[in-house]
Structures are given as C-alpha cells and as structure tokens.
Amino acid sequence: xxxxxxxxxxxxxxxxxxxxxxxxxxxxxxxxxxxxxxxxxxxxxxxxxxxxxxxxxxxxxxxxxxxxxxxxxxxxxxxxxxxxxxxxxxxxxxxxxxxxxxxxxxxxxxxxxxxxxxxxxxxxxxxxxxxxxxxxxxxxxxxxxxxxxxxxxxxxxxxxxxxxxxxxxxxxxxxxxxxxxxxxxxxxxxxxxxxxxxxxxxxxxxxxxxxxxxxxxxxxxxxxxxxxxxxxxxxxxxxxxxxxxxxxxxxxxxxxxxxxxxxxxxxxxxxxxxxxxxxxxxxxxxxxxxxxxxxxxxxxxxxxx
Amino acid sequence: xxxxxxxxxxxxxxxxxxxxxxxxxxxxxxxxxxxxxxxxxxxxxxxxxxxxxxxxxxxxxxxxxxxxxxxxxxxxxxxxxxxxxxxxxxxxxxxxxxxxxxxxxxxxxxxxxxxxxxxxxxxxxxxxxxxxxxxxxxxxxxxxxxxxxxxxxxxxxxxxxxxxxxxxxxxxxxxxxxxxxxxxxxxxxxxxxxxxxxxxxxxxxxxxxxxxxxxxxxxxxxxxxxxxxxxxxxxxxxxxxxxxxxxxxxxxxxxxxxxxxxxxxxxxx
Numbered sequence: 387x388x389x390x391x392x393x394x395x396x397x398x399x400x401x402x403x404x405x406x407x408x409x410x411x412x413x414x415x416x417x418x419x420x421x422x423x424x425x426x427x428x429x430x431x432x433x434x435x436x437x438x439x440x441x442x443x444x445x446x447x448x449x450x451x452x453x454x455x456x457x458x459x460x461x462x463x464x465x466x467x468x469x470x471x472x473x474x475x476x477x478x479x480x481x482x483x484x485x486x487x488x489x490x491x492x493x494x495x496x497x498x499x500x501x502x503x504x505x506x507x508x509x510x511x512x513x514x515x516x517x518x519x520x521x522x523x524x525x526x527x528x529x530x531x532x533x534x535x536x537x538x539x540x541x542x543x544x545x546x547x548x549x550x551x552x553x554x555x556x557x558x559x560x561x562x563x564x565x566x567x568x569x570x571x572x573x574x575x576x577x578x579x580x581x582x583x584x585x586x587x588x589x590x591x592x593x594x595x596x597x598x599x600x601x602x603x604x605x606x607x608x609x610x611x612x613x614x615x616x617x618x619x620x621x622x623x624x625x626x627x628x629x630x631x632x633x634x635x636x637x638x639x640x641x642x643x644x645x646x647x648x649x650x651x652x653x654x655x656x657x658x659x660x661x662x663x664x665x666x667x668x669x670x671x672x673x674x675x676x677x678x679x680x681x682x683x684x685x686x687x688x689x690x691x
Numbered sequence: 692x693x694x695x696x697x698x699x700x701x702x703x704x705x706x707x708x709x710x711x712x713x714x715x716x717x718x719x720x721x722x723x724x725x726x727x728x729x730x731x732x733x734x735x736x737x738x739x740x741x742x743x744x745x746x747x748x749x750x751x752x753x754x755x756x757x758x759x760x761x762x763x764x765x766x767x768x769x770x771x772x773x774x775x776x777x778x779x780x781x782x783x784x785x786x787x788x789x790x791x792x793x794x795x796x797x798x799x800x801x802x803x804x805x806x807x808x809x810x811x812x813x814x815x816x817x818x819x820x821x822x823x824x825x826x827x828x829x830x831x832x833x834x835x836x837x838x839x840x841x842x843x844x845x846x847x848x849x850x851x852x853x854x855x856x857x858x859x860x861x862x863x864x865x866x867x868x869x870x871x872x873x874x875x876x877x878x879x880x881x882x883x884x885x886x887x888x889x890x891x892x893x894x895x896x897x898x899x900x901x902x903x904x905x906x907x908x909x910x911x912x913x914x915x916x917x918x919x920x921x922x923x924x925x926x927x928x929x930x931x932x933x934x935x936x937x938x939x940x941x942x943x944x945x946x947x948x949x950x951x952x953x954x955x956x957x958x959x960x
Binding site for chain 2: 596600
C-alpha cells in the first residue's frame with residue numbers, strides 16, 4: 387500500500403482505538419476496606435443526583451439550608467405587585483412539571499400535583515385565578531424572571547445562596563432527603579457503606595433526578611446510590627425500579643414560595659402570601675393536601691432537629 | 692434502463708417494452724419497501740426483547756406527545772418565513788455596492804453562523820429582556836430559529852443570485868430596466884428556482900433543530916416527550932416516540948419537496 391493512502395487509514399484507526407479504550411481505562415476505581423473485612427467494599431462511592439439540586443449541593447458540602455427572613459407588613463402597598471395581580475385577576479405561577487408528585491402532567495396536558503394544588507389555593511384566597519407556566523427549573527432558580535411570571539410555587543428550598551436573589555415566605559412543607567441503593571448491592575444501612583457521606587462520596591449528576599432512577603432500571607452499573615427527596619424515591623420504588631431506601635433522612639429542606647427580588651415591588655404580596663400560608667397551615671388545608679399527594683404522609687410539620 | 696434527468700420525458704417506445712420497464716420499476720420499489728420494513732421491524736424487535744416497548748404506556752401518553760408536533764410545525768413554518776425574508780434582504784445587501792449594506796450583512800452572517808443555535812435561543816429569551824425586549828418563550832424561539840437560519844440561507848441565496856447567468860441581467864439592463872426591477876423581475880425569480888433544493892434541505896434540518904427550543908420550555912414535541920418521560924421513568928420510550936415523529940415529519944416534507952422540484956424542473960424541457 388502506498389504510504390500516502392495508508393496514513394489517513396492508520397490515523398482513523400488510531401482515533402477509533404483511542405476512543406474505544408479511553409473511557410474503559412478511566413473507569414473510577416473505588417477500593418475501600420479490603421473485601422474480607424467489608425462485604426460491601428465494591429459498592430462504588432458514587433452517588434447520582436439531579437443537576438442543580440440541593441442534594442448535589444449537600445454532597446459537595448455547599449448546601450446551607452436557611453430560614454426565611456422576617457416578613458413585615460409594608461406601610462404602603464400602592465404600586466405593589468399585589469395590586470397589579472388583583473387588577474389583572476390572574477396570578478402567574480411558575481412550575482417545573484418534571485417532579486411528580488409535586489408537579490407533573492396528565493395525558494391531556496393539564497398540570498397536577500401538590501405544588502399545583504397549593505398554588506391554586508393561594509390564588510383563590512387572594513381572590514384571583516391561577517395560571518401555571520411550565521419553566522425549566524434552572525431558569526426559575528436563576529432569578530431575573532423579567533416579570534414573566536409572579537411567584538414560584540415549586541418546592542424551592544431556602545438556602546443561604548438563594549436568599550439574596552429571592553424573597554421567601556414561610557415554608558409550606560418540608561421534604562426529607564433520603565439515600566436509595568440498588569437492590570442487587572444488598573446494602574441495607576448507610577453504616578455498611580465503605581465510605582462516609584457526604585465527605586467520601588463522589589457526585590455524578592443527571593439532568594433530572596428521575597434519570598438516575600432510569601439508569602438503575604436499565605441496569606447501568608456506574609453508580610449504586612441515588613439521593614433525592616423521599617417522595618421522588620417512593621415514586622421510583624412504586625414504579626418497580628429495583629431500589630431500596632436506606633437509613634434515616636439525611637437532612638430536610640424548608641420549601642417555600644419564592645418571589646424574584648429583581649422584579650417589581652412585592653413586599654405587600656410577600657406579606658399576603660405568607661399570611662395565607664400561615665392560614666393554610668392552621669386550618670389544616672396543607673396537611674390535607676400533603677396526605678393526598680404524599681401517600682398519607684404529613685410533610686407540612688417542621689422536622690424536629 | 693437509462694436514468695432520466697428530473698422532468699425529462701422518456702422517448703416513445705414500444706408498448707411491450709414500456710410494460711417491461713414498468714414491471715421492473717414496480718419490483719424494485721417493492722423490494723425497497725420490503726428492506727425498509729425488515730430493518731424497521733428488526734429495530735422494533737430489539738426494543739421489544741429488551742423490555743423497552745411498553746405498549747400500554749405508549750397508548751396512554753403517545754397522543755399527548757404527538758400533539759406537540761403541531762407546535763413544532765407552527766414554529767418551523769413561521770421561522771422559515773422569517774428566515775427567507777432575512778435571507779433575501781441579506782443576500783441582496785451582501786452583493787450590494789454599498790459598503791454599509793455589505794458590511795452589516797457580512798457581520799450578521801458571520802456572527803450568527805459562528806455561534807451555536809442553543810446560545811442564540813437562550814440569548815433571545817434571557818438576554819434581550821435586559822435591554823427591554825421581553826418575548827415569551829414561543830416568540831423568542833421562533834425569532835432565534837428564524838434569525839439563525841436566515842444567516843445560512845443568506846449565503847445560499849447569494850450563491851443562487853450569482854448563479855443566474857450574467858447575460859440575463861445585461862439583457863434586462865439593456866432594455867432600460869432600473870436596477871431594482873432587474874433584481875425583482877428577472878434575477879430573483881430565477882435565483883429562487885436554483886435554491887429551492889437547498890431551502891428544502893434547510894427546512895428539514897430546521898424541523899429537528901426546533902427541538903432545541905424545548906430548553907426554554909416551549910411546549911413542543913421534545914419538551915412534551917421529556918416532561919412525560921421524566922414523570923413516569925420512561926424517558927427512552929418517550930424520546931423514541933418523539934424521534935419517530937420527527938422522522939415522519941421530515942419524510943413527509945421531503946416528499947413534498949421532491950414533487951416541487953420535479954414540477955419546477957418541468958420548465959427545463
């Protein structure tokens with residue numbers, strides 16, 4: 387073969403061989419305690435989480451749960467977003483419909499879920515109609531909504547890093563973060579793992595929490611651990627994905643209604659919605675909704691910690 | 692059997708030979724369709740054997756996902772109109788004697804072809820409001836797609852205009868036609884006929900690129916597939932349904948494009 391003809395062929399073959407052996411050569415190795423001491427030593431120390439979730443932040447050590455800032459009734463509510471909403475007659479609520487049972491789609495395209503019900507109730511008590519807009523979660527959490535919608539009722543956790551960007555009401559419920567492990571690993575308790583959480587864990591992210599579960603269902607073996615909210619994990623187990631919830635919840639998040647601080651004046655709106663949520667806690671509406679959507683569990687009581 | 696150019700009429704042949712040609716052609720098409728059927732059937736079989744074909748679930752959620760195709764088509768049609776308008780203006784500006792027109796058009800083409808479409812979509816949705824232009828997701832998506840494809844099509848139209856024989860323009864000018872009329876009545880109509888295949892190609896490509904606007908939550912085909920798949924832990928099935936619909940849309944459109952090309956080529960006899 388002529389050299390000139392052979393060169394591109396050899397180059398192409400070299401590229402293909404590198405591509406095929408590259409990823410294989412870079413598989414993460416996870417050797418904890420020796421196999422004789424710990425039967426679960428070969429469980430990889432990789433935990434799968436959804437992108438930009440508090441679970442990712444917690445595992446990476448950057449999660450700082452917080453309480454809402456104190457909310458006071460404003461002296462003057464003219465020109466406030468609350469007025470604009472009442473004039474309009476519509477409260478625009480953003481929701482990301484990728485999180486059952488908080489917010490998801492029915493086959494006819496309507497939004498349903500715990501968050502949707504809470505949002506509808508808030509709008510009713512404000513005396514207006516609720517309009518839900520589906521927006522991607524990372525666009526909601528980026529702030530600067532440009533007045534496209536008014537509030538977010540989307541199970542947003544109050545964290546120190548979010549407080550400069552959003553004004554939060556009191557939490558309307560709390561969600562525990564749990565760890566799930568594949569059935570075939572045989573692990574039944576977090577203490578059996580050959581590494582500590584969160585320090586010893588490596589994080590791998592997927593676009594949403596559900597994709598982690600789907601990869602386990604498809605039999606991928608890159609990771610055996612998944613951290614997500616208890617309700618999402620329960621949904622996955624119900625969908626017959628071979629997972630087991632292990633251990634107690636690692637932390638709980640305060641989930642509140644959020645308003646964009648970069649938007650129009652909203653102190654009166656914040657106060658009013660906070661008041662409504664307080665009402666809904668007291669008259670049992672929130673507990674009722676929680677039991678309806680979360681398999682009878684009442685997640686609206688603050689965890690004792 | 693000699694291959695015919697598009698639209699070329701076959702010379703008259705004995706009826707018996709004509710029948711033989713027709714039989715041969717039919718048999719070829721039948722085998723072609725059979726090969727497609729076997730390969731697609733094989734793909735479906737593999738999916739079924741690996742437990743990836745959940746028929747009840749597809750029956751329940753399929754219609755909702757497929758409904759997103761209407762939004763996809765709407766977005767593509769409007770974007771195409773926008774892109775074509777931008778392309779006509781842009782290509783004429785590119786070829787103009789004025790440095791300003793040529794410069795602006797050149798920058799438009801270079802900048803928009805040189806940045807990823809996804810970045811442009813986010814830009815229209817997230818960055819424009821900061822200078823006061825607030826578009827909702829659908830309009831931002833259509834604008835981004837139209838703007839992006841307008842740049843590519845500007846180059847296509849430019850090449851088409853340059854491909855019209857110089858003699859046409861000279862003949863028109865020698866009749867005393869002003870330059871604008873020459874462009875409008877003589878050059879552009881012929882240029883359009885030349886670029887129709889390329890525009891058809893671009894439309895087919897745009898049908899698939901429109902999937903990117905799901906990133907700003909436009910409720911089109913891919914968005915619906917993702918939303919539904921996530922909720923039920925069936926992302927693969929949902930995306931397969933979406934992929935099948937995109938494929939069907941491109942097949943349907945390519946079919947119409949072929950007929951249009953054949954019809955336009957009839958004038959070449």
